[in-house]
Amino acid sequence: MNISMLQQAFSTFVRTRGLERHFQRLAWFDIGKRSDTDNGLTSTLTKNLVAASNTTPELLLPSLGTHADGLTEAQAARIRDQVGPNEIGQARTLRWWMHLWHCYKNPFSLLLTVLATISYCTDDAKGAIVIGSMVALGTLIRFMQETRSNKAAEKLKSMVSNTATVLRRSATQDGLGTSREDCHFPEAHHPRNRIEIPIKLLVPGDVIALSAGDMIPADVRLLSAKHLFVSQAAMSGESLPVEKFAQQTSGAASNPLDLDNLCFMGTNVISGAATAVIVNTGKNTYFGMLAERVLKTDRSPTAFQRGVNEVSWLLIRFMLVMVPIVLLINGFTKHDWWSASLFALSIAVGLTPEMLLMIVTATLAKGAIHLSRKKVIVKRLDAIQNFGAMNVLCTDKTGTLTQDKIFLERHTDIFGAASDKVLEYAYLNSYHQTGLKNLLDVAVLEHVELQSKLNVAGHFRKIDEIPFDFHRRRMSVIVAEREDHHLLICKGAVDEILSVCSKVHENGTTSALTPDLLARIRRVTSALNEEGLRVVAVAVRERAPDKESYDVEDEAELTLLGYIAFLDPPKESTAPAINALQRHGVRVKVLTGDNDKVTAKVCREVGLACDAILLGAEVEAMSDPELALAVERYDVFAKLTPLHKERIVRALRQGEHIVGFLGDGINDAAALRAADIGISVDSAVDIAKEAADIILLEKSLLVLEQGVMEGRKTFANMLKYTKMSASSNFGNVFSVLLASVFLPFLPMLPLQLLVQNLLYDFSQVAIPLDNVDTDLLAKPQRWNSGQIGRFMIFFGPMSSVFDIATFALMWYVFRANTPATQTLFQSGWFVEGLLTQTLIVHMIRTRKIPFLQSRASWPLLITTATIMAIGVFLPMGPFAEYFKLQALPLSYFGWLAAILLGYMLLTQAMKTFYARRYGW
Template sequence: MWFTKSIDEVVADLDTNPAQGLSEEEALARLQKYGPNKLKGKKKKSILQMFLAQLQDWLIYVLFVAVVITMVMGEYVDSIIILAVIILNAILGVAQEVKAGNAIEALQKMAAPRALVRRSGTVKEVDAETIVPGDILILDAGRYIAADARLVESANLQVEESALTGESVPSTKDAAQIHTSETPLGDRDNSVFMSTLVTYGRGEGLVVGTGMHTEVGNIASIIGGEEESKTPLEIRLDHLGKTLGKLAIGICVLIFVVALLQGRDLTEMFLISVSLAVASIPEGLAAIVAIVLSIGVTGMSKRNAIIRRLPAVETLGSVNIICSDKTGTLTQNKMKVVKYFTLKEEATIEHGTTNTGTDEAILLAKAFILCSDATYDKQTESGTGDPTEIALLMLGDDLGLDRDELLSGNRRLNEFAFDSDRKRMSTLVEEEGNYTVYTKGAIDNLLNISTHVIEGGQIVELTPAHKQAYAEATERMSAQALRTLGVAYKPVSTVVSTEEMEQDLILLGLVGMIDPPRAEVKPSVEMAHQAGITTVMITGDHKHTAFAIARELGIAESIDQAITGQEVDELTEEAFEQRVNNFRVFARVSPEHKVRIVRALREQGNIVSMTGDGVNDAPSLQAADIGVAMGITGTDVAKGASDMILTDDNFATIVSAIEQGRNIYSNIRKAVIFLLTCNLGEVVAMFITLLIGWQAPLVATQLLWINLVTDSLPAVALGMDPGDPDVMKEKPRTPNESFFAGGAGIRAIGGGILIGALTIFAFWYGYYEHGFTPFDEAVPVETLENARTMAFLTLVACQLNYSLAMRHPSKSIFQVGLFSNKYLIGAIVLGLLLQHLIISIPFMQEAFSLRMLDLEGWVTVVILGLVPLLINELVKVYLRSRKRVSEV
């Protein structure tokens, strides 16, 4: 039991060195020995289980009944074809489920937790699965703990362990404690456990258990994962499908009753009615939505946006406000100190060369280094920790300080970790028996707790003139878009408490840092503006600093569009909600302000996207319609509360994700409208012809074939349509907008009626070219089969060609690119080839009651099949001309 042993005993047992950690070779060897650090998940469904699940649908049960009845009646060919359709549909469903599952697994892998470890003397971030016993875990606030560990160092460390103990109050940890074997889990103050959360302070832990050999691994309820749930989009489509299905079944029952009254063959009419019911119900909607979503979010992940919750894809298309952090999202997240100020001088720092610094400047840099948790390697130009702290370490390098020597000669005894309320951090350091407190934070904050300053190399009492000098220096730097940070210190005679550390300090000076805007952000802000999306900057920086960056990026034009957190506090909720849409910059805000801003924006009817990276950002991420976490700098808590994770922490990726989200929704809508149009065409053709007393233009097997080939393949291909480059020129979609908005409903009804009418005409023409009409009673079988072949081929041709017109509601097929969707072209070509096969092969001809057409028949089918596409293109010409007139 590790918690009963001293640190030295645990280190010896695990054969590791806390100062160096494991080597990469040793870590790899232990990974092979102990296995990956992960819990066993749910057992995946087998292919057979997925196949059987595809058959558990009431529509399939109807078809099985049809199979049994046709076999009893001796219609074995029909039975085989219906059964083949059932099996083929199930196989396609399994294939889609496997593909969607693989995509989700890939996303889960990309979004897997990360952990900070020390290996070969270097702190680095690694996948949590690669953690092994003996690793040294670096623990900081906001990070989930990746494995069970015995603490070897702790500084005001607090861990929230409710997942294990049920105790909601964070537990205070102390590495020096040694417990007895009877100590309960919740009282083991020298240990931390997998899946718990660091809420405060910092520490280092020696990993003693991974994967299923952890405390959380013993809890069966933890293993299993989340229940799968349908997205609002899928629920809406499900409801739509069932409504249309009931309507279709009602029509089919009516057809059967009419046929009964007309004295038709009941066996044939039963099969036709059942087949038409199945063909009329868009049961493929849910599967198509699932595959389009999975392909879409996989594509988004490749462009640095990981979607954690599928409903976010639908919501993205409605976003009209993007609330973005400044640092790292709008800027490069590469802070550099470019100026420093002491009462002796204000100097500019030149990077890459050693700058000559005064004694005050050297002490300033030393204080910043000893009051930091960051690391930075000059050789690799890489580091860990907050970019601001890394910039302060680089300041020491620029002033010629040897950081390694400095850190080895100073031992940290205590610290008062940074929090958003105090806006400062303090450390207590021992150097050759002397104790010193170093505190860094916002300069106005430090002025409130400082009583002295260094002036002319002497410690003197802080006066209003000194405060004025610091205020003016801060103002000068802020006007240059520099972020300011002050530092103070005080010698103490003994170890002091955290509260005593931040009293009666001696102010040393301040530095000005800049984080340049990302080059790609300004065009993205402009693109968002064209798309009806307002960009809002939310930052902890000073008002003038924030506004300077916002103006450069095109986010704000006037300082009146900027407001501070303090000014927000002075407004009532009602007044703030009324004015919130006027602001583009929120400066000096706390996480609590973020929540208030999001709620106020939503109260005004906005759909809000919010970025965040810290523990305290979780409430605002959850309050927003789309919570966006930073993948690089974001804490595990922020990622867990988000709907989307940016793997590059880049604002441009948010705009790109909105663009992709709009296109994904648009593609789903195309597929839905196309399916409904095709189904309506089949119903119109069957219902009208049977109502006026004609023979059925299509038999059961033909209807099932059309449902399988013509509907499904182009619908999936439409769902994979390349993005519309002009989608960001449109305004955001209303969240409750119907699929049939913007004329889509009229297009579906008009297209369905047109396809149905052309099918009826083709059926009539099949009689006419043989010298008969559908009203004639004594008609040769060859003539009826010729008419049905004409109707069958025409219906298929109309639907396949019509899919090209569905790619855009107003752009022509040449404007969107005739061959730009290779999947759709492939689906059309495959559909036509399959049509040719079943009409050319004698056995297939017989099975589907078809016959080879003559030249006149083929020409008629080709011409009729192009009519829906041509009419749609003419309508688009009219729509474009009307739009041009309205814009003049």
């Protein structure tokens, strides 16, 4: 097997199944490194699949204990009890202690544990207790938050389930065998034999029906197939669809992927229809066997996580540079290298952003839960940040800009006069087709009065069908009203139907399609398009009953009957939603396969500029550089194929945009995968839901706009903690460096530094619940480690100015300037340092004036106020001696108020300068 194909297969699988948490590309893709056991399992599976391909249905069905009409419910239940659910790629539920271990094992916690161990081994039990408390606090908070968010996510995911169409026999038929006479596989079973069940309930032996847009739910052997094209990119890496047949046509093959009559879990139907029997399910499938191995590995980081890691390592590198400097300065100036080492370790603890992972996790989880209340299901937590960072939204037209309900407005002859005959033929086509029924078919089939009038079941026998595909943009059914002829009824896009017509039906007679008639027809259809109607042409051809199987080549020499025209009115919420998205910095682009005139009318009605529209044919002719320029200029694209949509999305991403794509059809799947954030709806086809990161329970741009705002709130709160941590840490170290040079004693004991850091961390646990200023939501934001570094340099030293003022206060005013009075000095700086660090939470959470123009949420106000109160209480209360602090003179607090006020005023001034020059 081609190894690069396997790598691409699993990359696609990880993205479409939402399993980023468990997958990454690893060296085991090298077959030479596989174990004998692995090779044996794969070999056995391959032999079984090849055997199923080579076995006739008459023998295969009995061997699987099934029937051409499927299993009964009782049979399926018995088999399910034996083989388990049809699921793969799901993380095994971690025991609570393993989950706790995963919450603990991050670089920051491990670093703190090393520091705690060193403290304990050096008889600094208090320091070890404080550091251990910090590790325990961060780990437990993350554990509880992840447990809560995982339960919420599972509950939300259960709301979105993919189904398969399975054939079920009645209980009275249970136990019947399968004879050769039973093994007849019609193209369409009567609807009463078909039921929709969740994919996970499928079992080997189930007979399923497949049509365009379906995910292949298991490894299957085809029993019948009609123009079945399957995308095997998830398995073979081949981008073009592969045609499948009920019989093996290419001779013997050792690679299952080369077998024409097998389809595999993880692939999807592009066009056509088929029935198939399930051979393997779950982890016993070809894909599942390989997936079981990668579930044991971790995934490579996503773009979002890379951004978090960049910021984390920025702070860690800063620590690795500053801690040795502190150690050397204190060692040389104090001549006590042991104390200097302990102090440097405390500085290392203080500089470690141990709460970052917990804050990020809690903020994302809170965002996901909040979005669920707005009918938005988040399949992958990291997608929330991309939601907020999105600055271009590509969307289809039907059901998004327009109502999800299409109305059959007119049925006319070729010149626009009402015609019941056209509607009757359109009804026959929609009724008998077994492929993907879209909203147009649903609108036609609502005319149920035609069913009895035409006596569809009695007068018309279905012979065959030629399924829809996105290249032909038409589909045909062949029926026999009388046994003396067959009638091919074709409906589809006007241009594509005209391309296979040679005649027209006019006033009861048939005449040749002349250039003059063609021009008149185009004027009629264009006028209908100008009214905002979507026009579908209907054509027929009578044939002698000389064959039972028809192909695309039979769609020729047709007679045009007329048109059915549909109205898809815009939603009332679309115009305000587009306006809101654009106001918030999200540019909306429409990508549709529909007619350009209909698209233009709808866009104008919803307030979307469409002075120029780029058509699919023009996209096809453009090179990648030309398309990159075009996608910046145009906002509306019409008559697109699925590949055109994917190219446009990729071109936008290459232009440094964060691109979201909203779609629900099989033709949207490629673009959903190509986008930074794929967005679909719960009513979408299977492959679209699988490819999406976000599922909307209501297909509305208004809901999407609310989701974008929630994503930005989530990111803004994460950014707050990062800025606070970076600037506060830098300021503390800068103050320590200055104090270490001039003071004859340590400016603060290691234990005091650790307690201060623990209290400061606790003051920030409510940041995920904080309010966000509206101006911070005005435009998308991204992680930028360079910007964080600049922010740290600007705001960090400001706290040092007031730390120095405190040093001077304690040294000159309160005479704490000897080793004998160092406790008083350290107590004064402990209180001032903790209060300024806690105030920075309120100063940096907003560019406005805190408490007056922008107030924090009540949880954050309560936690910070509590920590400030504890900070004052420790040196003044009964625990002062334990922490080697002492009570401060009452006059100190007057000076402290002045220092805090000055700190707030200077910080506010710096914020104003910084925001004007660099933004916020």
